[in-house]
Amino acid sequence: MLRRGKQTDLVKYEYSKEFALAMDAKDPLKAYKDRFFRPEVNGNKALYFCGNSLGLQPRTAGQFVQEVLDAWAAKGVDGHFEGSNPWFDARLRSKPMLAKILGAKNSEVVAMNSLTGNLHLLMVSFYRPTRERFRILTEPDIFPSDRYMLESQVRLHGLDPKEAIVVARPRPGEHVLRTEDIVKVIEENEESLALVFMSGVHYLTGQFFEIPAISRAGRKAGARVGFDLAHAAGNVPLRLHEWEVDFAAWCSYKYLNSGPGNVAGIFVHEKHGHQPELPRLAGWWGHQEEARFSLNTDFKPMAGADGWQVSNNNVLALAAHEAALEIFEAAGMDSLRRKSELLTGYLEFLVETVAKKHQVLEIITPRNPAERGCQLSLLVHKRGKALFEALYAEGVVGDWRDPNVIRFAPTPLYNSFEELFHFAKILERTLENLGAG
Numbered sequence: 315m316l317r318r319g320k321q322t323d324l325v326k327y328e329y330s331k332e333f334a335l336a337m338d339a340k341d342p343l344k345a346y347k348d349r350f351f352r353p354e355v356n357g358n359k360a361l362y363f364c365g366n367s368l369g370l371q372p373r374t375a376g377q378f379v380q381e382v383l384d385a386w387a388a389k390g391v392d393g394h395f396e397g398s399n400p401w402f403d404a405r406l407r408s409k410p411m412l413a414k415i416l417g418a419k420n421s422e423v424v425a426m427n428s429l430t431g432n433l434h435l436l437m438v439s440f441y442r443p444t445r446e447r448f449r450i451l452t453e454p455d456i457f458p459s460d461r462y463m464l465e466s467q468v469r470l471h472g473l474d475p476k477e478a479i480v481v482a483r484p485r486p487g488e489h490v491l492r493t494e495d496i497v498k499v500i501e502e503n504e505e506s507l508a509l510v511f512m513s514g515v516h517y518l519t520g521q522f523f524e525i526p527a528i529s530r531a532g533r534k535a536g537a538r539v540g541f542d543l544a545h546a547a548g549n550v551p552l553r554l555h556e557w558e559v560d561f562a563a564w565c566s567y568k569y570l571n572s573g574p575g576n577v578a579g580i581f582v583h584e585k586h587g588h589q590p591e592l593p594r595l596a597g598w599w600g601h602q603e604e605a606r607f608s609l610n611t612d613f614k615p616m617a618g619a620d621g622w623q624v625s626n627n628n629v630l631a632l633a634a635h636e637a638a639l640e641i642f643e644a645a646g647m648d649s650l651r652r653k654s655e656l657l658t659g660y661l662e663f664l665v666e667t668v669a670k671k672h673q674v675l676e677i678i679t680p681r682n683p684a685e686r687g688c689q690l691s692l693l694v695h696k697r698g699k700a701l702f703e704a705l706y707a708e709g710v711v712g713d714w715r716d717p718n719v720i721r722f723a724p725t726p727l728y729n730s731f732e733e734l735f736h737f738a739k740i741l742e743r744t745l746e747n748l749g750a751g
């Protein structure tokens with residue numbers, strides 16, 4: 315299978331600058347970091363490990379956006395149909411690039427709207443509860459926006475979230491879910507399950523869920539299966555078509571480096587994309603293109619994911635998105651994943667090496683590289699916020715999650731082994747200082 319059982323070639327990590335530099339020297343993606351702007355903290359170049367929250371800006375983003383501004387200035391309304399990138403078709407350029415990242419057909423993906431809004435649109439089509447089948451299975455510590463989304467959808471159908479939403483939980487003393495336990499809860503709710511809705515990579519623990527197995531179990535139970543890929547898109551290898559996921563959505567500002575709040579995307583499996591009778595919330599941009607501007611036509615959805623569009627494309631936003639996607643296209647997800655496993659493996663080794671004697675840091679992200687993306691989540695047992703702030707003062711940008719988790723996500727596009735070595739030196743010193751203070 316694609317992601318299980320395939321371990322990173324064994325690398326013997328070392329806590330030395332020479333080792334880190336040697337790893338960088340043989341990194342085929344080392345030049346990619348120069349394609350991004352680098353933020354500063356306290357006047358120094360940041361050690362930026364926060365691509366899980368907001369990816370860095372590609373140096374080409376401004377130019378891509380400027381081209382749209384220029385066309386708008388020069389052509390006004392004619393820009394919809396004229397020029398090298400007519401806005402009427404603006405969504406088309408990102409499709410093949412997104413399809414590769416998501417493991418989908420071009421017709422199954424489209425960039426549009428924002429993540430939570432898209433999830434609502436997709437739920438209207440894929441959460442169709444009946445008296446018997448109304449339950450939704452999801453994960454623990456679900457992202458707040460997803461919880462509000464699920465609960466409000468459940469209430470929209472006159473149901474009680476307490477009865478309708480079922481949560482699969484880790485075993486006592488464990489931080490992450492076992493696939494067999496998720497499958498067990500699906501089977502236990504087989505009669506009443508309408509939907510399995512989970513994230514691809516969990517935002518808090520960094521666990522990369524076994525999507526094919528979960529999808530198979532959900533299908534077998536007669537439920538629909540949907541994924542929030544906010545932390546998965548551009549981070550881990552995905553094969554949504556082959557895994558027969560019914561629907562998915564993601565945002566573009568995390569690993570996809572497309573800028574704050576930028577245009578999101580959806581996947582609808584082709585088995586649903588050609589069913590015009592599937593209920594949906596409609597708008598003119600999902601209506602068949604040739605009749606989009608005609609009056610008095612009844613709504614006929616476009617085939618594929620495009621049929622879920624509601625509004626005019628976010629053309630300026632798409633421009634920055636394309637600048638970022640072109641970098642993925644050039645680097646390739648396979649190479650990115652290979653480097654990502656090595657980088658995160660090195661971070662894991664370094665944290666264990668420098669933090670061992672203090673016994674305050676516990677890595678809650680799965681240890682098997684196949685079960686995680688690039689993020690490592692550290693549970694801090696003592697003075698977590700102080701540690702986080704002291705690291706930030708030294709230029710280390712990670713992020714803090716109450717009550718006691720620090721997340722670091724070294725990304726293969728713009729982070730290096732040397733940066734991780736540098737980080738480890740800072741962490742070692744900071745832990746000493748905090749321990750003494």
Ligand SMILES: *Cc1c(COP(=O)(O)O)cnc(C)c1O
Pocket residue numbers: 428429430431457459460513517542544545565
């Ligand atoms: C980041 C994130 C979101 C954000 O939703 P927006 O609609 O883009 O604000 C939603 N769900 C998950 C799991 C996330 O990680």
